[in-house]
Amino acid sequence: MPQSITLKVNGKSKTISADPNEPLLYVLRNDFDLKGAKYGCGLQQCGACMVLADSKAEPTCLRPCVSFENMEITTLEGLQQNGKLHAVQQAFIDVQAAQCGYCVNGMIISAVALLENTPNPSDQEIRTALNPVICRCGTHSRFIQAVKLASETSNA
Amino acid sequence: MEDMQSLNSSRRSFLKTTGHLLVGFNLLPLTFCQTKGAPNEILPYEGVPFRPITDSKLIDSWIKLDAEGYLTVLSGKQELGQGIKTALIQIAAEELDIHPDRCHIINSDTGQTANEGFTAGSNSVEGSGSSIRQAAAEARQYLLKLAGQKWNVSPSSLQVENGNIKSPSGEEISYWKLLEGKFIEKKITGEVSPKNPKDYKYVGQPLKRDDIRKMVNGESYFVHDLQMPGMLHARVLHPPSYLSQLQSVDLTEVESMPGVLKVIRNGSFLAVVATREYQAIKAWEKLKSLADWETVPIEILPGQLLASLKSTSGKPEEVEVSPGIADTISNASINHQAEYFRPYHMHASMGPSCALAIWEEEKLTVWTATQGVYPLRSTLSDLFAIDEDKIRCIGVPGSGCYGHNGADDVSGEAALIAKEIPGKHVRLQWMREDEHKWEPYGTAMAFQLSAGIDSKGKLLAWDSILWSDSHSTRPNGRAASFISARKLDPPFEFRKGGFSAGSYRNGIPEYSLQAKQLHLYTFDGPLRTSSLRGLGAYANTFAMESFLDELIHKSGNDPIDFRIKNLEDPRAKAVLEELAEKTNWKSKSKGANTGLGVAYARYKNSTSYFAVLAEVEIDKENKDYKLKKLTGVIDSGLTINPDGLKNQTEGGMIQSASWTMMEEVNYDKNGITGTDWASYPIMRMMDVPELEVHIINRPETKPMGAGEAAMGPVAAAIANAVFDATGSRIRNLPIKPEKIDWEKV
Helix, strand or coil: CCEEEEEEECCEEEEEEECCCCEHHHHHHHCCCCCCCCCCCCCCCCCCCCEEECCEEECCCCCEHHHHCCCEEECHHHCCECCECCHHHHHHHHHCCCCCCCCHHHHHHHHHHHHHHCCCCCHHHHHHHHCCCCCCCCCHHHHHHHHHHHHHHHHC | CHHHHHHHHHHHHHHHCCCCCCCCCCCCCHHHHCCCCCCCCCCCCCCCCCCCCCCCCEHHHCEECCCCCCEEEEECCCCCCCCHHHHHHHHHHHHHCCCHHHEEEEECECCCCCCCCCCCCCCCCCCHHHHHHHHHHHHHHHHHHHHHHHHCCCHHHCEEECCEEECCCCCEEEHHHHHCCCCCCCECCCCCCCCCHHHCCCCCCCCCCHHHHHHHHCCCCCHHHCCCCCCEEEEEECCCCCCCEEEECCCHHHHCCCCEEEEEEECCEEEEEECCHHHHHHHHHHHHHHCEEECCCCCCCHHHHHHHHHCCCCCCEEEECCCCHHHHHHHCCEEEEEEEEECCECCCCCCCCEEEEEEECCEEEEEECCCCHHHHHHHHHHHHCCCHHHEEEEECCCCCCCECCCHHHHHHHHHHHHCCCCCCCEEEECCHHHHHHHCCEECCEEEEEEEEECCCCCEEEEEEEEEECCCCCCCCCCHHHCHHHHHCCCCCCCCCCCCCCCCCCCCCCCCCCCEEEEEEEECCCCCCECCECCCHHHHHHHHHHHHHHHHHHHHCCCHHHHHHHHCCCHHHHHHHHHHHHHCCHHHCCCCCCEEEEEEEEEHHHCCCEEEEEEEEEEECCCCEEEEEEEEEEEECCCCCCHHHHHHHHHHHHHHHHHHHHHCCCCEECCEECCCCCCCCCCCCHHHCCEEEEEECCCCCCCCCCCCCCCHHHHHHHHHHHHHHHHCCCCCECCCCHHHCCCCCC
């Protein structure tokens, strides 16, 4: 049965009525009109649906929306601050790190979570952090470059 | 001024209510778009009013100057993640001298862009690009003529700076002011010469893709992201296997589920429509548990596939014949014969296919990520037995497709479902297993190659026999190309087309030879197949360049020297020479646990040249190997956007490495067993090699498609590197570590 669920997304709280078991992904896309997180597999295998939940990169395609209550959820749309893109977003543009772009949400969210705790990641740490996200276009080497660039610019 | 603002804001909201899609009429004359107080200020771009395409021979069908201060380019080619939007903008911006920041593009919409068939075969820059270049060049000449008449000076004395025409005496007028809201409805004559590449300002620059900025911001961009008022959500329950027939299903339980508006059954086609997306998914799951299918087992199983396809009966297609070639080969001082195999490969798009459809007053509109809006439209016309002019297909980018994936099927299905709820936008997205199980794969292929070389290391003769299923079952005006049309009652009967050139693409060596021969057997395999990036070129080149490596090894030659010696085209030699230089080939020392592999091909034997070096490292103890690095050199003629070309080439290299090292479609008698990323793994971040791509730019030659050039050579280079490191020649893809004879290492 639907129930009232209050979620704090990108700094704003909103109450919606939904089946509490409904995965967060569909709530974000359809109730919050935030299309950054994408459906890729519904199996937590591909990372297309990542968001930051209390600063941790979390897939949203399976986990019930109700379990995200009382968490700070940040989506791709919420990364920019005062009209300025997050360093990782800017680096993705600078490096032109995308082809079709379907995986970009998962890559950026994972990179932001990584840099939060590891401001100067090694190649291996970047690869490990981004490994849960699938990219079929083969843009991987640019993602590594972009995360490195973001780490340099945010530490500058 | 106040009036202006209110008009502008109403225009803005009018355009906005139609979503991304600028549907409407030119209600407001162009002059209303100008600001009065600040002549140099340009209002934000809000699109151009919708005007149906009437004739692709008109300048106006490719180039529109309707929006004050902006150029709108129209192309029948779809953005597939290859960056075509930006490349085409660069071409138009160049000819018209308008800064690319002030250029926008509308891609593939049967309502307003020309019919350019499919976005495939790396043809967009060559095809659409040359039409746009010509239209833009002629538009410029027309505008200069108008200005010349206005000022009574010769058009050739005029200069253009960012859309402003300037006369020698200092007069100045913009294109838009000059046109006064009129369209350039002139025919393209083909008689105007485009700019000399020496004068290029924008073409050849690594212009950034504006769509990447949108993706990175999380702006709605994909067909998956479209949101329409009152939009409903649908899912299709596909059968468990190709030949399954629905026996029975109790729909009442599903119909009573929360939010479910409609459950559709037509023959073996089953679908649900619900208010919320998750409700549609729950209903789909329930339907899946209730449906009772009779499944006809798949007869030819993976273990029997090679033998089965090689037993194809009938006469082969004689693609090229050379009488006496067998004797030439057997009399050669060194000869060799070997067989190769490539399994079925998936496109495996990251986002399962998605489409939106609405039926209004017997007219159908579909928002689709198809590679061909016009072929899709004609196929929908067959499906519903209505005239094409009652259907509009609007192209919206999807997840990367790399060929014919589920994008067309899902468009047909969305239209079938929407027909049951007229007046409502229906959004259908496939589940992961739908894409993995139902997309048409790149076909399995087999090769039997024999060749001979003389004692001086010169190739003499090359004989190929190949076996392949179809590389093209795209929508072609017959509804049965949609997978679900075959499941309706009555079903549409599917017949494969006769396009076999995809099978032998790159099948005939480009090397200089006295004798070349190719025979093709087309088989009807157990799995659904169609176009996958490169078609037959991927596997033909894998086989050919691996086999060449065998000959090179047998004759004790150097892989780069040997290729250069046996090629005539100086551009072919040049990519290999550049590869040798960039990788320090002559002095490159090989570690005990490493292997080096070289390969080369000119895609389609007629477009981009690509040479590559693969470096692998083996781990004998753990019986494993790793691809460490790929270095590629590409010549695509005139480079439109060097960074875009690099990005495409890098992507092709990694995707090919993934196919080559890891991928094959697994199935059993009950259907496809590779249904997700665990059962059909692809290369991930931890396994991708280091990449290096070098471009040979040739501004004096025409630009050539590049998106598929890397696929085949990379496959062979990896096989050759594995051989170099281990002594095992792996002729059956994928090159999995367990196929290596580790005792031999």
